[in-house]
Amino acid sequence: MKRSLPLAAAALGTAAASAAAPATAVAVPARVAAAATKYKGANVSYRYGSLSVTITKAKNKIASISVSYVPDTPRSSQLESLAIPELSKEAMKLKGWNVHTISGVSATSIAFRQSLYSAMGHADLLKR
């Protein structure tokens, strides 16, 4: 999956004026994939559990990023009774990025960033 600098810039909170990447997955060509190496970042605990970021390095750049996430909130059924007729309920989904700006809070970002930097360090991708 082609996902290089636009994501990294966004994840690092720089919100740089990067060209919009197409909102479709692009298969990584076989010869690039063969040269790609995975680096796993530190497991970072935060409010909702812990996460670690794994990056794939190819051609001295981040080719893809994935996240492993372990929730520490027990999946309870306490909210199943939450039936308010006026509200609709659905599972949270991941939407592709195709936005001008982001509304959110930053606790998650910190853990993500720490693990991402750690993975970039392992991959020798941090600037010196």
Place this chain on the structure above:
Amino acid sequence: MTAFPGSGPNSSQTPISLAPGGFIPTTRDGLRHLEHVMGVPVMFDICGDPLRGKAALEAAVDWLHWADATFSTYRSDSEISRLNRGELAIADLHPDVAAVLARCAELKEETDGYFDIEAPYHSGPGSGVPEAGRGGPGSVEPSGVVKGWAVARVVRILREGGVANFLVNASGDVYAAGHPDGGSAWRVGIQHPRLAAEVVLTLALRDASVATSGMQARGEHIADPFDARVPSGLLAVTITGEDIATADAYATAAFAMGAQRAAAWCAGLKGYEAALFCEDDTVLTTPGLTRLRV
């Protein structure tokens, strides 16, 4: 679309690839500016004539710094700090400060007491114990509404300066004025409450604000004002509507209510729409918010 990995029974430690995409460029030849003020980054994207935009932006930024100096509880010489030390009477406050405090009192009513600027100083486990020099019981901490109120004033300053199409993003609270170059509405992504680099839903907004509250980087800073506990059942709350200070305060209050009470309260909102992100990885949305989704 990928189901959130935390929602299945054997899903922990399942790596997911992040959804593809990126930021859409906001403006062809306008201005982008980042200003650090009030302890947060404030991002401006201004469409149209860059010269006109620059003049309006400078006026807006100057005003933000005045508001910071006047309201900050981190500055010992601000009007709020002097009020909290008893050095200023209500009657001596700048009219803007008095107006903000009056609005805070209204918001407390509108949120059934859950938006409470005196609450940070309540004692008890999990409550915001005041930092040294920041006042004690009876002090006010209006920062929760000042940021939104200041952005609303900035929106007015920019419009009076002849700018119609722009975005202001103050640390995740957004006002979207007019429309982007080459589009009819601003697309504002709501950050996934568990995965920072993900968007969980996208809203199309025009002359509207959106604010999100949840656990913040500085720790669990929103406490239930009635028992000072950290609220349960919710990961984050997003509110959209015309006034950004109201949206921000409503989001803070709904988050403090916890899932059950917030759902009932949000169902009765007028002019504002809500998305409640719950700990069981579901999202509850009001009908009006559903209509804004893209």
